[in-house]
Amino acid sequence: MSGKAWGGRFQKSAEAWVDEFGASIGFDQQLVTEDIEGSIAHVTMLGACEILTADEVKTIKDGLEQLKIKAENNELDFKVENEDIHLNLEKMLTDMIGPVGGKLHTGRSRNDQVATDMHLFLKKRVKEVIGLIENFQQAIVTQAEDNVETLAPGYTHLQRAQPISFAHHLMTYFWMLERDKQRFTESVKRIDISPLGAGALAGTTFPIDRELSAELLGFSAVYQNSIDAVSDRDFIVEFLSNSSLLMAHLSRFAEEIIIWSTDEFKFIELDDAFSTGSSIMPQKKNPDMAELIRGKAGRAYGNLIGLLTVLKGIPLAYNKDMQEDKEGMFDTLHTVVGSLKIFEGMVRTMSVNKDVLHKAVHNDFSNATELADYLAAKGMPFREAHEVTGKLVFTCIQKGIYLLDLSIEEMQKESTLLEADVFDVLAPEAAVKRRHSLGGTGFDQVKIQLQKANELLK
Numbered sequence: 001m002s003g004k005a006w007g008g009r010f011q012k013s014a015e016a017w018v019d020e021f022g023a024s025i026g027f028d029q030q031l032v033t034e035d036i037e038g039s040i041a042h043v044t045m046l047g048a049c050e051i052l053t054a055d056e057v058k059t060i061k062d063g064l065e066q067l068k069i070k071a072e073n074n075e076l077d078f079k080v081e082n083e084d085i086h087l088n089l090e091k092m093l094t095d096m097i098g099p100v101g102g103k104l105h106t107g108r109s110r111n112d113q114v115a116t117d118m119h120l121f122l123k124k125r126v127k128e129v130i131g132l133i134e135n136f137q138q139a140i141v142t143q144a145e146d147n148v149e150t151l152a153p154g155y156t157h158l159q160r161a162q163p164i165s166f167a168h169h170l171m172t173y174f175w176m177l178e179r180d181k182q183r184f185t186e187s188v189k190r191i192d193i194s195p196l197g198a199g200a201l202a203g204t205t206f207p208i209d210r211e212l213s214a215e216l217l218g219f220s221a222v223y224q225n226s227i228d229a230v231s232d233r234d235f236i237v238e239f240l241s242n243s244s245l246l247m248a249h250l251s252r253f254a255e256e257i258i259i260w261s262t263d264e265f266k267f268i269e270l271d272d273a274f275s276t277g278s279s280i281m282p283q284k285k286n287p288d289m290a291e292l293i294r295g296k297a298g299r300a301y302g303n304l305i306g307l308l309t310v311l312k313g314i315p316l317a318y319n320k321d322m323q324e325d326k327e328g329m330f331d332t333l334h335t336v337v338g339s340l341k342i343f344e345g346m347v348r349t350m351s352v353n354k355d356v357l358h359k360a361v362h363n364d365f366s367n368a369t370e371l372a373d374y375l376a377a378k379g380m381p382f383r384e385a386h387e388v389t390g391k392l393v394f395t396c397i398q399k400g401i402y403l404l405d406l407s408i409e410e411m412q413k414e415s416t417l418l419e420a421d422v423f424d425v426l427a428p429e430a431a432v433k434r435r436h437s438l439g440g441t442g443f444d445q446v447k448i449q450l451q452k453a454n455e456l457l458k
Contacts, residue, residue, distance in 0.1 A: 025078045027327050028085045032071045034120040035085050038113060038196060040064050041216035043104055045197075049209050052103055060104050063097040085117070086110050107208045109200040111230040111318040116196040118326070120217065122239055123191045125333050126184050132340040133181045133246075134457060137174050139348040141453050144170045148446050150354050151361045151428050152267070162369055163361040163428040166352065168441040171449050176249040178456065183242045190238060194219035195229035201317035202226055227317045233307065233325050240304040243332045247297040250339050254290040257346065261287050266356045271349035274342065289346060293339045300335055303328030361428040365393050367403060370431045371422065378417045388414045 040061055047057035067089060070076050082088040087110075094101035144167035154164035194214035197204065203226045214222045223229035260267035270287055278284035310324045361367075368389050375385035391414050396402055404426050411418040424430055436442035439449075 024084045024323050024326065025080060025082065025088055027330060028114075028117075029076075029078050029088075030330055031085050031114075031117040031121055031326075032076065032089070033068070034117040035089055035113070036064055036068045036071065037120060038116045038217065039089070039104055041213045042108055042196060044216055045209055045213040046103075046106055046206075048212060049207055051106060051206050051208070056100055056103055059097050059100055060093070063093045063101060064104075066096065067092055084110070084114075086113050107199070107204045107206040108197060109230075111200050112195045112198040112226075115198075115230055115232070116194065116217070118236065118329070119191055119193065119195065119219070122235060122329070123188065125337075126188055126191060126239065129243075129333075129336055129340070130181055130184050132337060132344070133177050133184070136340050136344040136347070137177050137181075137453070138457055139344045140170055140174045140177075141450060141457065143167075143347055143350070143352070144174070144446070145450055147352055147354070148443055148450070150352060150357055151432060152357045153360050153364060153366050154441070160364045160366045162441075163366045163431050164441040165432055165443060165446050166357060167450070168446050171446065171453065173249065173253050174449075174453055177246075180242065180246045180249060183245070184239075187235070187238050187242060189220070191235045192220045193235075194222045195232070196222075198223060198226035198229035201230055231317045233311055233322065236325055236329050237304070237307055237311070240300070240307060240328065240332055243336050244297075244300045244304045246336060247293075247300040247339065250343055251294045251297040253343070254294040257290040257350075258287045258294070261290075266353055267360075268353060269351045270346060271351075273349065274346040289342050293343060296335045296339060300332050303332045362404075363402060365396070365403065367426045367428055367431050368393055370425050370434075371403060374422055374425050375415060375417055380415070380417060 043052065043057055043060045043064070046052040047054060052060075067076070076088075076092065078085075078088045079091075082091050090101065090104065093104065147166040147170065150166040151163055152166040152169060153160045154162045154169065194210065194217060196213045196217070197208050197210035210222050214220075223232070257268070257270070259265055261270055270285075270290075272285075274287075274289045275285045276288040278286065306328050307325055310321050314321050371392065372382065372385040372389040375388060376382045380388070392403060392406065392411060395410065396406065399405075404423060408418065408420055408422075411422065425434075432441055433443055436445055439445065
């Protein structure tokens, strides 16, 4: 005899190393709370449907409640020979209350049980992620509100492009995160479905009430097809996909934080709490937390591709391959939660070097577009205005000066349309302020963004 809960038709047991390879208790014990909650709802439903007696239900529920308390106190001893979270808890329950504990599994299978656990788990954790995104958004808004009129170079191709409000740049990430939040929020309705009672794949002959067990667990719907109920892992793929895109956004922000904090830029300084030093170079202050987040994006991508690969070729319904759905989910959740918490603190506490940013936009050619627009507004075709401006930029480069350093006479050698008021237009402050189109970097437009952001956060 194998000694397993499923071992009736087996004449010998697997070797210990085979059991260890096939066991999932090393990681699925993270589902302990959800597994107990699912069992309490299931046995309550069995009693309501008169499949079990009131005394049997009470005995089983009392035992489950005791296991729940032990789980909360980290007092449960999980064993590899019991394979997974379900059989471990069932063995503990039976040891505690006797053979009646075996009646808990009436009308269900581990297939619908594990699916239920993961739906419950992700439903809670996705809501946690949404809250952490909002906390991070608030940190961005707080920094942006303090830097509406802080001028900064805007970049394309990592080359100076046009002067912008530093708050405008920061708020870019607010809106990325807002879309991430929407994706997670929308995914909840596809997580919030109960597979409990689907059995192994075909339902059950017992007169169960799946709607009741779903209601007891707080689910808003039940799967309408029992095979789909135990086969579906779309909700985990969607979580991993949403998480991967979130981590892509965090990685981009991390890259800029890393660049801005270099001696070459010095746009910001990170708080010591989110930096580390060197074991050999005493002067170093490294943006290690930002670098870690940038690197951890790859973990999220790998977990997404891993699960998609697992699912791409397996037939219906449940297959052991699907045990590989959990570790990546747990790992990505851990990565996302940690990254959001770190990033919130990093942005909330970073110092913005406003003087360095101010100097940067006054010692570059990021105001060149203003000159071209000035000429175009006076009737010159923009392509011609572009060429005139380019020639003036080249003149400045040869002389080691900037556009504001040119005399009006030097400018007029390229076009008589240029007049003394061009210097007002070329001032970086004026260049930013004038960009008042919807969503632009003009100070008033940035304030409108912040107002809308605060309304969303409320």
